[in-house]
Amino acid sequence: MGVMTRWLNPDEQRTWRAFLTASRALMDTLDRELQRDAGMPHAYYEILVRLSETPERRLRMSDLAEATGSSRSRLSHAAARLEAAGWIHREECPTDRRGQLAVLTDAGFAALAAAAPGHVEGVRRHLFDALSPAQVDQLRRISETLADHLTGS
């Protein structure tokens, strides 16, 4: 309090609004496409992807939450839905009796395999096709910087 607010200058203002518009439009579009074509929101798609990338197609709930950048609570609710859909099931963790493992089922893997081509095509069309290689590189550096900045503090 008492400290002067460092307001945004016109360039920053413009950047911030453009970023808001673009990222929201991008995520909304991809989310809607995934919901329409695969019957799952983007957050659930990401969960299935992470599970599919592990050797045994299974992860501790906490690690999965970390990997997908979501809260424990969110993941717990999501896991309940995914389990009801038959795409994952839960197992006891052998090394920690508090723990739960989320395991990708064959049906889950199939759902992911069916959804992936369309979704990747969407990411390419809506994001990468619009940017030059230099811009893709810039976006990567900016995003990595921001991610460090946000999770590191």
Add this chain to the structure above:
Amino acid sequence: MGVMTRWLNPDEQRTWRAFLTASRALMDTLDRELQRDAGMPHAYYEILVRLSETPERRLRMSDLAEATGSSRSRLSHAAARLEAAGWIHREECPTDRRGQLAVLTDAGFAALAAAAPGHVEGVRRHLFDALSPAQVDQLRRISETLADHLTGS
């Protein structure tokens, strides 16, 4: 169908994941701060901002939806909440009997004025402080390109 999927190469993969992580972390952080400090989600803050920028502090529901990048339905629900909070009220549109005007109340303006400094500080801390001036410029160009690409098609 039958067309080969254009999968993401490693650089694109890395860029896409970094973007997802960063933009989600940024928006989640700002949303949480705004909810904690001002009792409103970021989407509602944006609505109040747009209204405050018009000469008469009022906008047609459709224009407001357009400006904030939201669906009519979403805006309608949001307006109901904002009206219940006493931050806006609705008026009949004089030129189109179907239309509704959302009007920012004095209480709404006060709530916005109270929320703005903290929120702007958050945007600066979490976004602009982490980036070089050149990166801010790059982010602006990338975002504007994407916004055009997404809303133009």
Add this chain to the structure above:
DNA sequence: GCGGTTTAGTTGAGCGTTCAACCAGTACGG
């Protein structure tokens, strides 16, 4: 071992968003 703290995960209520259905009111084609 025993009590206090931390960690893992779940649960339920409340909120915001989406989607589809719907009711006006306006515009258009004859």
Add this chain to the structure above:
DNA sequence: CCGTACTGGTTGAACGCTCAACTAAACCGC
């Protein structure tokens, strides 16, 4: 004019997320 299509906006149900409260198990110091 009259019917049809379109536009502006609202509504309710279903869904996903957040937050706070909670249970259970592990850790930690002594």
